[in-house]
Amino acid sequence: MSVGRWLRNRPRALEWSYRLMLALMKPARGLASGGELRWLDRLLRPVERLSKGLVFDCRMCGQCVLHSTGMTCPMSCPKNLRNGPCGGVRLNGNCEVLPDEPCIWVEAWERSKKMAHYGPAIHELRPPLDWARQGSAAWVNEMKGMGEPEPEGWSSRAQR
Amino acid sequence: MSRVSFEERLRSGKFCVTAELSPRDSADPEVVLAPARTLAAVVDAINVPDSTGANVHMSPLACSIMLHHAGMEPIMQLGCRDRNRIGLQGDLLGAAASGIRNVFLITGDDTSVGNQPDAKRVFDLDSAQLLHTAEMMCDQGQFLNATRLDPPPSFFIGAAANPFVPPYDWRPHRLGKKVEAGARFIQTQFCFDVPRFVSFMERVRDLGLHERAFILAGVGPLPSARVADIIRTRVPGVVIPDAIVDRMAGVPEADQGEEGMKICLEIIEQVRQIEGVAGVHLMAHRRENLVAEAVQRAGLQDE
Numbered sequence: 001m002s003v004g005r006w007l008r009n010r011p012r013a014l015e016w017s018y019r020l021m022l023a024l025m026k027p028a029r030g031l032a033s034g035g036e037l038r039w040l041d042r043l044l045r046p047v048e049r050l051s052k053g054l055v056f057d058c059r060m061c062g063q064c065v066l067h068s069t070g071m072t073c074p075m076s077c078p079k080n081l082r083n084g085p086c087g088g089v090r091l092n093g094n095c096e097v098l099p100d101e102p103c104i105w106v107e108a109w110e111r112s113k114k115m116a117h118y119g120p121a122i123h124e125l126r127p128p129l130d131w132a133r134q135g136s137a138a139w140v141n142e143m144k145g146m147g148e149p150e151p152e153g154w155s156s157r158a159q160r
Numbered sequence: 161m162s163r164v165s166f167e168e169r170l171r172s173g174k175f176c177v178t179a180e181l182s183p184r185d186s187a188d189p190e191v192v193l194a195p196a197r198t199l200a201a202v203v204d205a206i207n208v209p210d211s212t213g214a215n216v217h218m219s220p221l222a223c224s225i226m227l228h229h230a231g232m233e234p235i236m237q238l239g240c241r242d243r244n245r246i247g248l249q250g251d252l253l254g255a256a257a258s259g260i261r262n263v264f265l266i267t268g269d270d271t272s273v274g275n276q277p278d279a280k281r282v283f284d285l286d287s288a289q290l291l292h293t294a295e296m297m298c299d300q301g302q303f304l305n306a307t308r309l310d311p312p313p314s315f316f317i318g319a320a321a322n323p324f325v326p327p328y329d330w331r332p333h334r335l336g337k338k339v340e341a342g343a344r345f346i347q348t349q350f351c352f353d354v355p356r357f358v359s360f361m362e363r364v365r366d367l368g369l370h371e372r373a374f375i376l377a378g379v380g381p382l383p384s385a386r387v388a389d390i391i392r393t394r395v396p397g398v399v400i401p402d403a404i405v406d407r408m409a410g411v412p413e414a415d416q417g418e419e420g421m422k423i424c425l426e427i428i429e430q431v432r433q434i435e436g437v438a439g440v441h442l443m444a445h446r447r448e449n450l451v452a453e454a455v456q457r458a459g460l461q462d463e
Binding site: 085129153 | 287289340
């Protein structure tokens, strides 16, 4: 088993560390708001790519929603689904596209059930991706208060 | 098909029947319309698939317009595999302006399972996002970028559900997310595992979803044990329990088609008894006459 999977199967610990990270980011948020922060983005990109790549198989979408998807990266789903599994999941729980790999959403669901704080967030409707952010540091976007952007005409009415 | 719309029929409490039109690879409209007429005589609305199984076929928008002009009621399927959000919204508005009211919005089978696996997959939106995009086009009267639609479309929006594959305990909630996103009717994947469907519907009723969306169970006659086995191994998401395949294989090959029809009719009868099931959705690849036969033998035809 890879180190990443070993860690991913400890969603409670990951959730705890995410909350800690958010708390640490809070003061940075105030300082960062308004700024372009290109230098910080350039600085943190490789750090984020390496660390989240190792732990989550992160694809650097730049709009991280890990905590709301059972600490499982939705971009590692071959269909890039952000709102749950497709109808092609195999009876053994494996992926329609990658028959030898587990469906990441099957894993996400099991992990989310163990997450006391963010677990239920898996039921919320996630908005379409901003593909222009591909490759940027989600941490910096989060500091800028733009962690999960929405298209201008997207209404979050459905998020309850 | 009468002038009363599919949506109105569901609202009136009629146990509705929809069926999937198998694609015909022809540039002659008559080749497409002839099997569609066979279906139209017995069903409430006809699903026009969007290159299912990632095998290339006629555009569902064009095909739906043809059916509409021929006086039939299409349900235009639209998937996320082949178009990005620009293409999807454009097709939706084009459908509305062409008189198409029913849309069925799905993620779509992956390119790798189809007949052109070398194609690039798109998946810019997922099905839930596409459902909500269509709902916003109607309710907010705008595209995703907030461009106004004057006047906005008015769709009867449908979504898919597959209760028969993991993660089973998430599937009712996944349906709930689609209803929340805008789905008003649901067609399920092939239902051959009725006990699984019964427990799924129990949870759906607990969540009150059957009161917010009309749920049609996917059914169909299997032509033979051999084909049943091919379908369950090759078509993503289709689950056919061993008991069904064994039962088919247990009769002489010449009688397997009739056995498949009997199984289909039994399943229709069983799902009809389940509270919250508003109809059935029939699928029989290129065998529209069998759909007509199933509807007649199940006693589902209009008086």
